[in-house]
Amino acid sequence: xxxxxxxxxxxxxxxxxxxxxxxxxxxxxxxxxxxxxxxxxxxxxxxxxxxxxxxxxxxxxxxxxxxxxxxxxxxxxxxxxxxxxxxxxxxxxxxxxxxxxxxxxxxxxxxxxxxxxxxxxxxxxxxxxxxxxxxxxxxxxxxxxxxxxxxxxxxxxxxxxxxxxxxxxxxxxxxxxxxxxxxxxxxxxxxxxxxxxxxxxxxxxxxxxxxxxxxxxxxxxxxxx
Amino acid sequence: xxxxxxxxxxxxxxxxxxxxxxxxxxxxxxxxxxxxxxxxxxxxxxxxxxxxxxxxxxxxxxxxxxxxxxxxxxxxxxxxxxxxxxxxxxxxxxxxxxxxxxxxxxxxxxxxxxxxxxxxxxxxxxxxxxxxxxxxxxxxxxxxxxxxxxxxxxxxxxxxxxxxxxxxxxxxxxxxxxxxxxxxxxxxxxxxxxxxxxxxxxxxxxxxxxxxxxxxxxxxxxxxx
DNA sequence: TCTCAATTATGACTACACTCAGATTATAGA
DNA sequence: TCTATAATCTGAGTGTAGTCATAATTGAGA
Numbered sequence: 288x289x290x291x292x293x294x295x296x297x298x299x300x301x302x303x304x305x306x307x308x309x310x311x312x313x314x315x316x317x318x319x320x321x322x323x324x325x326x327x328x329x330x331x332x333x334x335x336x337x338x339x340x341x342x343x344x345x346x347x348x349x350x351x352x353x354x355x356x357x358x359x360x361x362x363x364x365x366x367x368x369x370x371x372x373x374x375x376x377x378x379x380x381x382x383x384x385x386x387x388x389x390x391x392x393x394x395x396x397x398x399x400x401x402x403x404x405x406x407x408x409x410x411x412x413x414x415x416x417x418x419x420x421x422x423x424x425x426x427x428x429x430x431x432x433x434x435x436x437x438x439x440x441x442x443x444x445x446x447x448x449x450x451x452x453x454x455x456x457x458x459x460x461x462x463x464x465x466x467x468x469x470x471x472x473x474x475x476x477x478x479x480x481x482x483x484x485x486x487x488x489x490x491x492x493x494x495x496x497x498x499x500x501x502x503x504x505x506x507x508x509x510x511x512x
Numbered sequence: 513x514x515x516x517x518x519x520x521x522x523x524x525x526x527x528x529x530x531x532x533x534x535x536x537x538x539x540x541x542x543x544x545x546x547x548x549x550x551x552x553x554x555x556x557x558x559x560x561x562x563x564x565x566x567x568x569x570x571x572x573x574x575x576x577x578x579x580x581x582x583x584x585x586x587x588x589x590x591x592x593x594x595x596x597x598x599x600x601x602x603x604x605x606x607x608x609x610x611x612x613x614x615x616x617x618x619x620x621x622x623x624x625x626x627x628x629x630x631x632x633x634x635x636x637x638x639x640x641x642x643x644x645x646x647x648x649x650x651x652x653x654x655x656x657x658x659x660x661x662x663x664x665x666x667x668x669x670x671x672x673x674x675x676x677x678x679x680x681x682x683x684x685x686x687x688x689x690x691x692x693x694x695x696x697x698x699x700x701x702x703x704x705x706x707x708x709x710x711x712x713x714x715x716x717x718x719x720x721x722x723x724x725x726x727x728x729x730x731x732x733x734x735x736x737x
Numbered sequence: 738t739c740t741c742a743a744t745t746a747t748g749a750c751t752a753c754a755c756t757c758a759g760a761t762t763a764t765a766g767a
Numbered sequence: 768t769c770t771a772t773a774a775t776c777t778g779a780g781t782g783t784a785g786t787c788a789t790a791a792t793t794g795a796g797a
Contacts (some may be wrong), residue, residue, distance in 0.1 A: 315763055315774070322776095340653070344754060351530050354777040358629045359755060421650040424707055425642060428565070429755095451734070465725070469734055472701050472726050476725050479700035482649055487658075500690070508733020509676070509694055540744075540793055547746095569784060579747040584785060654785090 325351040326361050331372045339369060363431045366422045370432040373419055378439050380408045385446040394454050398502055401446065401508040402477045403495070409481065410491060417485040425481070444470045476501050550576040551586050556597045562641040564594060589654040591647045598644055599660045603667055605633045610671040619679050624725050626671065627702045628720070634706065635716060642710040649707070667697045701726050 329350035344365055348358045361369040384404040389395050409416035412427040423436060447470035454460035477498060484494040554575035558567040573583045587593040609629040611623050616698055634641035648661060672695035679685035702723060709719040 303731065313764070318763090319775085323646050343752085354781095355754095355776080356756075356777055360775075363755095365754065417650060421646070421652070425646040425711055427646070459736060460734050464729060464734055468722065468726060468727055471704065472730055475700045475704035476697050478704060479696065486650055501693060504689060505697055506695055506732050506733060507735055509685050509689055509731055510733070511684055512737075538794070543792095544745080570781085580784095581748065581786075582746050585745075588785095590784065 298438060316401060322353060322357070323352070323361055326353070326358065326368075327372050330368050334369065334415060335371065335412065338414050344368075364427075364429040366427065367430050367432055368424050370426075370430070370435055373415075374432070374435045374439060377408070377419075378442055380405060381439065381442045381446065385442075385449075388450075394450055394506060395460070395468065395499065395503055397450050398447070398473060398477075399499055402498060405477075406481070406484075406491070409485070413485060420482060420485055447473055473502060473505060477503060547576070547578060547582070548586055549704060551578070551583065551593075552597050555593050559594065559597065559640060560637065563639050569593075576642075579703065588656045589652075591652065592655050592657055594643060595647050595651075595655070595657040595660055598640075599657070602633070602644075603664050605630060606664065606667045606671065610667075610674075612666055613675075619731060620724065620728055622675050622699060623672070623722055627723060630702075631706070631716070634710070638710065640661070645707060645710055668699060672698055698727060698730060701730055 317446055330342075330347045333346055333350060337346075344358055345355055346449065347368070348355045351358070358368075361391075362371055381401075384401040387400070389400055409420075422430065422432075423439075426432060426436070444467060448466040450466075451460060451466040451469055457465075469500075480489075480494045480498050480501070483489050483508070484491055489497075551572065555567075555572045558571055558575060560672045562571075569583055570580055572593070573580045576583070583593075587596055596662075607628075609626040610618065612625070612629075614625055617625075621704075634645075648664075651657060651661070669692060673691040676685060676689075676691040676694055679689070680687055680689075705714075705726070706724050708714050709716055
């Protein structure tokens with residue numbers, strides 16, 4: 288039973304196995320792909336217009352023209368669906384951020400560029416961002432989106448680590464540091480600020496305004512010389 | 513109606529208003545305090561033995577010997593109840609951590625002492641810690657525990673900021689930095705690690721092992737000299 | 738002591754995420 | 768083409784968080 292579900296989910300995901308382009312194996316597989324696409328589209332539409340909490344799984348199933356039970360063959364939970372729907376956008380946003388870096392700029396400016404773009408993305412729909420960050424930060428047991436998050440984080444961490452490596456090569460940063468370790472710390476500073484903003488503890492303006500000096504201090508250090 | 517609930521909740525909370533010590537106003541107020549105490553005790557017991565998700569609000573109400581609806585006059589939601597039950601312990605743990613600092617030790621050792629104690633606390637019940645961190649990090653709308661969190665954070669941020677101020681006075685740290693701003697960044701590094709541990713991305717050992725160099729780099733900076 | 742308005746308590750009820758036994762559909766082999 | 772098996776779908780059913788109209792309790796003032 289578990290085996291069966293596992294098979295479905297993994298196959299349903301972007302048809303990773305039978306990838307023969309224009310001819311997606313058989314009608315069965317094609318139907319599944321179409322259904323998955325309809326579900327994602329319906330969920331995205333409804334989450335965007337009504338909000339996450341206000342959207343019922345019934346509505347999503349109806350809009351996707353499937354039975355209520357069928358929905359849960361494609362997503363383990365409503366929260367799962369949320370991540371499923373928006374992870375691609377988030378990955379794309381991150382990749383775009385690193386592609387449009389201001390050339391030859393300082394590390395702090397490059398970091399601010401990346402984080403700014405992420406902030407702009409989340410600002411499009413704060414309630415949705417809040418729900419999304421909630422699921423991503425501490426995924427509940429019911430979530431199977433661990434894999435999806437494992438696809439997002441390397442993009443971000445790797446991108447920041449690359450910036451640090453570039454800084455090392457330019458002779459501006461210490462060579463005796465682990466770029467990935469530092470990347471995670473810098474991201475942590477951004478992330479906690481993001482959470483504070485989405486939780487309403489600080490405004491977006493305050494968040495952005497304080498982000499830069501925080502990152503600067505993390506780069507320059509706080510020890511007296 | 514909204515007004516009514518607000519009143520109830522705020523009065524129920526530790527009897528902040530009518531504080532005449534041994535004589536808690538009237539029977540009404542006393543009953544409310546007793547009920548609140550029974551609820552918290554019942555919830556703590558059940559969350560600890562059965563786990564958060566596996567405990568039903570019915571069970572808590574039964575154990576506290578109140579009606580199912582009454583429970584929601586004292587806590588806005590099940591998640592609310594979780595924070596309500598454990599916030600005091602968390603505040604106490606934080607205060608204890610700062611009280612037992614290794615005297616005359618370096619900033620990094622003092623930070624590790626504080627964070628170690630918090631980690632030990634969360635390690636007592638990882639599932640519970642996970643649920644708790646989930647609620648604290650991005651509180652859902654249904655939560656009214658904003659105030660409670662506003663009581664916890666100053667203890668932590670203030671405590672760390674004091675360590676930084678001490679370092680400044682000892683001439684070891686830069687004077688041109690905002691201690692609170694730095695405190696939040698250092699805590700962010702710990703917090704993201706904590707989340708990674710509780711989400712099963714890294715083990716507790718890995719988390720602790722990597723925490724120290726991260727904090728060291730944040731203190732010393734990563735720029736080449 | 739006896740109202741009576743205000744506060745607090747209650748559990749039947751509702752809404753909704755999620756399950757599961759049985760129905761339906763696709764595919765491979767005869 | 769027909770059949771058998773596996774894969775997929777379905778919606779009535781289930782469990783539980785949270786609501787709300789009504790009941791019970793309290794205390795101030797008569």
